[in-house]
Amino acid sequence: MATLEVRALKKDFPVREGVRRTLFPAVKGVDFELNAGSTVALVGQSGSGKSTVARMIAQLERPTGGEILLNGQPATFRRRGMREYRSQVQMVFQDPFASLNPFHTIAHHLERPLLRNGRVRGKAALRARVEELLERVNLTPADSFAERRPHELSGGQRQRVAIARALAPEPTVLIADEPVSMLDVSIRLGILHLLARLQREENLAVLYITHDLATARHFSDEILVMYQGEVVERGPADDVILRPTAEFTRRLANAAPEPARTERFRRAAARYASGGDGDGDGDGDGDGDGGAEPSGAPGAPDASGTSGTP
Amino acid sequence: MSSVLNDTMAAAEEGSIEEAAGPRRRRWREPKLLTGAGIVIVIVLFGLLGPLLTQDPYAVDNIGMTPPSGDHLLGTTQTGEDVLAQLAHGTRGSLLIGVMVGAMTLGLSAFFGILGAFVGGILDELFSLLTNIVLVIPGLPLMIVIGSYVEQKSIFLVAGVLALTGWAAGARVVRAQTLSLRDRDYVLATRVAGESTWRIICVEILPNLLPVLSSGFVFSIVFAILGEAGLAFIGIGASDSLTWGTMLADAQNGQALLLGGWWWFVAPGFLIAILGCGLALINFSIDEIINPKLRPARARKRSS
Numbered sequence: 001m002a003t004l005e006v007r008a009l010k011k012d013f014p015v016r017e018g019v020r021r022t023l024f025p026a027v028k029g030v031d032f033e034l035n036a037g038s039t040v041a042l043v044g045q046s047g048s049g050k051s052t053v054a055r056m057i058a059q060l061e062r063p064t065g066g067e068i069l070l071n072g073q074p075a076t077f078r079r080r081g082m083r084e085y086r087s088q089v090q091m092v093f094q095d096p097f098a099s100l101n102p103f104h105t106i107a108h109h110l111e112r113p114l115l116r117n118g119r120v121r122g123k124a125a126l127r128a129r130v131e132e133l134l135e136r137v138n139l140t141p142a143d144s145f146a147e148r149r150p151h152e153l154s155g156g157q158r159q160r161v162a163i164a165r166a167l168a169p170e171p172t173v174l175i176a177d178e179p180v181s182m183l184d185v186s187i188r189l190g191i192l193h194l195l196a197r198l199q200r201e202e203n204l205a206v207l208y209i210t211h212d213l214a215t216a217r218h219f220s221d222e223i224l225v226m227y228q229g230e231v232v233e234r235g236p237a238d239d240v241i242l243r244p245t246a247e248f249t250r251r252l253a254n255a256a257p258e259p260a261r262t263e264r265f266r267r268a269a270a271r272y273a274s275g276g277d278g279d280g281d282g283d284g285d286g287d288g289d290g291g292a293e294p295s296g297a298p299g300a301p302d303a304s305g306t307s308g309t310p
Numbered sequence: 311m312s313s314v315l316n317d318t319m320a321a322a323e324e325g326s327i328e329e330a331a332g333p334r335r336r337r338w339r340e341p342k343l344l345t346g347a348g349i350v351i352v353i354v355l356f357g358l359l360g361p362l363l364t365q366d367p368y369a370v371d372n373i374g375m376t377p378p379s380g381d382h383l384l385g386t387t388q389t390g391e392d393v394l395a396q397l398a399h400g401t402r403g404s405l406l407i408g409v410m411v412g413a414m415t416l417g418l419s420a421f422f423g424i425l426g427a428f429v430g431g432i433l434d435e436l437f438s439l440l441t442n443i444v445l446v447i448p449g450l451p452l453m454i455v456i457g458s459y460v461e462q463k464s465i466f467l468v469a470g471v472l473a474l475t476g477w478a479a480g481a482r483v484v485r486a487q488t489l490s491l492r493d494r495d496y497v498l499a500t501r502v503a504g505e506s507t508w509r510i511i512c513v514e515i516l517p518n519l520l521p522v523l524s525s526g527f528v529f530s531i532v533f534a535i536l537g538e539a540g541l542a543f544i545g546i547g548a549s550d551s552l553t554w555g556t557m558l559a560d561a562q563n564g565q566a567l568l569l570g571g572w573w574w575f576v577a578p579g580f581l582i583a584i585l586g587c588g589l590a591l592i593n594f595s596i597d598e599i600i601n602p603k604l605r606p607a608r609a610r611k612r613s614s
Contacts, residue, residue, distance in 0.1 A: 059502075091499070165499065
């Protein structure tokens with residue numbers, strides 16, 4: 001049985017145009033399953049409804065239609081059922097600079113969910129658990145980080161705290177809504193590897209939302225491509241990237257900048273192969289890449305050697 | 311090649327690439343804040359201790375209208391009352407009104423501003439409507455109307471009317487700020503963690519509203535003291551206690567200006583002006599703490 005199952009999930013947002021009220025369908029019926037120990041990536045461009053799906057699963061938005069089943073039980077918005085659901089389903093937000101309260105210490109951010117779920121009793125035990133969580137996300141020395149406030153931390157460190165906070169209630173499902181898109185390119189990979197490691201250790205079901213196909217392919221088992229509120233393509237990660245069937249997926253894959261496809265790269269490679277003898281050719285257009293507009297290009301290519309060269 | 315890559319990845323995983331943040335800044339060396347707080351503290355001490363050290367402010371003497379001297383440090387009124395004693399009691403009265411109105415205004419504007427903005431929907435519409443209505447109710451005519459019904463206006467009645475007509479502007483500021491805080495990710499994160507609405511408002515949102523609330527509190531004290539002085543001066547202030555406003559009104563009625571008794575009206579006038587100045591300085595420095603862009607360029611360079 002799937003840990004979390006989403007059936008025909010729909011969300012309409014009311015739009016006010018003067019007196020008239022219309023409904024804007026942000027998500028038009030989405031189905032998928034999240035299973036323990038595996039990652040599903042939800043990719044799509046801005047406004048495709050992927051964040052709305054995440055917010056509905058985290059119960060920050062009420063779905064207009066469809067069902068969310070946690071371990072086969074329908075999710076409820078009533079108080080009692082919600083508490084159990086909340087401790088099972090946690091979320092990491094996109095912007096680490098907005099997701100921590102500037103007024104409170106790091107320890108406060110981690111203590112509250114621990115106390116809320118009643119897993120820890122006593123001050124010493126609480127403190128020990130907070131430091132353990134910080135160590136798990138590689139924020140050491142933990143006792144020094146616990147007493148700091150968010151403004152004393154860098155973006156990557158903040159995102160590690162946000163991940164620790166999501167892990168605090170010992171959830172079974174983790175939703176990561178573009179967890180690295182606001183971070184510096186140099187630390188993105190670290191955060192993604194951390195998430196991957198924690199997923200292995202905790203056997204989490206992860207929903208990884210991104211617009212970066214390269215990391216989606218590398219860090220997930222299954223990819224769902226969303227376009228205008230609908231899933232246009234789904235399948236195992238490599239299949240979706242290497243053999244896209246939907247026109248939109250093909251455009252998205254081509255939009256990612258890939259050095260290997262450019263004319264300049266080929267020339268440079270040829271130069272290295274021939275012994276570094278630059279020939280200064282007269283070929284004018286050096287960097288026209290064969291694909292679509294790079295203006296809509298998602299995140300930067302990462303250094304992990306995963307840029308899906310077909 | 312791949313080993314280099316693995317090293318960088320390992321380093322990134324450990325977080326050692328990320329730089330540590332700088333030390334925390336200190337804020338209490340601001341001359342504006344120090345000056346303002348100094349002025350306010352001196353006046354508050356005078357209001358608290360002055361009445362204990364001076365004579366009965368209503369004690370009548372047959373030496374009326376004497377200039378400041380050894381016997382009466384600030385001179386006497388037309389009926390021979392000691393101006394210093396009156397000033398001490400007046401300070402106490404004015405500050406009492408200021409603090410009462412400040413507290414009531416704070417409570418009302420926080421209640422209507424935060425709750426409306428946080429809950430949203432129909433409640434927000436209703437609270438906004440109420441705020442906008444109160445915003446345009448003028449305090450002075452309302453006081454005149456009430457004054458014509460109530461014979462003995464106590465200091466509490468005056469404070470109540472000033473608070474009821476003065477909270478709306480603050481509520482709008484608080485509402486705007488709450489609206490922007492309500493949808494911040496850290497508030498959403500506490501909802502995902504399962505915190506109750508009440509706790510989210512009190513523990514997550516309220517502390518971040520403190521600068522706005524405290525600047526509103528200070529502003530409403532100034533508003534209340536000036537408002538009370540205005541009401542008293544035209545004869546519809548509190549009739550049971552001494553304030554700076556009633557002193558000015560008495561000086562006006564006793565024709566202090568005509569008889570050359572400057573000490574009678576200069577003293578309360580000076581205190582009103584200087585307290586307003588002190589509170590305004592405190593308010594400016596609160597504003598600078600909220601919004602560092604307001605800080606002078608030199609100070610900004612030093613602190614960054």
